[in-house]
Amino acid sequence: MTNVIDDLDRETHALLAASPLAPERIDALIDDLIHQGFSCQRDFFPPVLINALLADLERLEACDALASAGIGRLKEHQLATSIRGDAIRWLNQESPAQRVYLKRLDELRSQINRALFIGLFEFEAHFARYPPGAFYKRHVDSFQGRANRVISTVTYLNRDWPVDGGGEMVLFESRQQGPDGFDPNAPIQEMARVLPEAGTLACFLSDTVPHEVLPTRLPRASIAGWFRRNASVNGVVDPAR
Ligand SMILES: O=C(O)CCC(=O)C(=O)O
Numbered sequence: 001m002t003n004v005i006d007d008l009d010r011e012t013h014a015l016l017a018a019s020p021l022a023p024e025r026i027d028a029l030i031d032d033l034i035h036q037g038f039s040c041q042r043d044f045f046p047p048v049l050i051n052a053l054l055a056d057l058e059r060l061e062a063c064d065a066l067a068s069a070g071i072g073r074l075k076e077h078q079l080a081t082s083i084r085g086d087a088i089r090w091l092n093q094e095s096p097a098q099r100v101y102l103k104r105l106d107e108l109r110s111q112i113n114r115a116l117f118i119g120l121f122e123f124e125a126h127f128a129r130y131p132p133g134a135f136y137k138r139h140v141d142s143f144q145g146r147a148n149r150v151i152s153t154v155t156y157l158n159r160d161w162p163v164d165g166g167g168e169m170v171l172f173e174s175r176q177q178g179p180d181g182f183d184p185n186a187p188i189q190e191m192a193r194v195l196p197e198a199g200t201l202a203c204f205l206s207d208t209v210p211h212e213v214l215p216t217r218l219p220r221a222s223i224a225g226w227f228r229r230n231a232s233v234n235g236v237v238d239p240a241r
């Protein structure tokens with residue numbers, strides 16, 4: 001991720017120049033993460049970048065490049081629309097918007113590392129499209145025994161989201177996973193509710209903050225991402241995804 005923009009094209013350059021992150025917003029985000037385990041920053045990304053990302057997602061949708069999301073990874077991967085109903089596409093630097101977004105998140109990664117000494121070394125992210133009626137049931141993002149996702153991020157791309165649009169992300173009080181993982185039925189307190197409004201960035205600790213996406217009434221667009229630590233299993237470095 002460090003050489004994201006070695007070979008910058010003009011469009012990427014222009015978008016980069018037009019969408020700097022505000023240092024004080026990064027500080028506020030890190031402060032929230034330290035004190036409450038999550039942060040919700042409205043208007044964290046400027047409209048010019050959000051619009052470019054949304055256009056990119058719409059282009060991918062139009063050429064059928066999104067795939068139903070699954071639960072688990074690699075061999076455990078299975079379709080499970082009773083748990084989540086979104087369609088996804090991993091970001092891969094294929095457009096100026098993706099290159100700039102990944103560059104910004106990499107800047108955030110180094111700032112978090114500098115402040116918290118937690119050695120985040122990588123960022124992975126996918127576009128997500130929730131069609132009307134879709135949801136994602138309560139879960140935590142870090143896989144049991146593979147706790148290499150450290151901080152989750154969600155950036156929303158929906159302009160003019162109405163208050164009755166549904167699709168809020170609900171964050172619950174943080175808790176440690178038990179030996180059998182996370183009990184989805186345990187009673188638990190709501191901490192925050194995030195509207196999926198264009199420009200909002202929500203972040204939280206991946207292994208301890210349960211969260212869910214309420215059924216959406218309108219098509220809902222977002223980018224879910226994770227800062228990862230390098231977890232090795234039996235001496236083999238766990239690859240992204
Ligand atoms: O889109 C959101 O608000 C959250 C998505 C999510 O929890 C996930 O993809 O793991």
Ligand SMILES: [Fe+2]
Nearest residue numbers: 139140141211
């Ligand atoms: Fe999640």
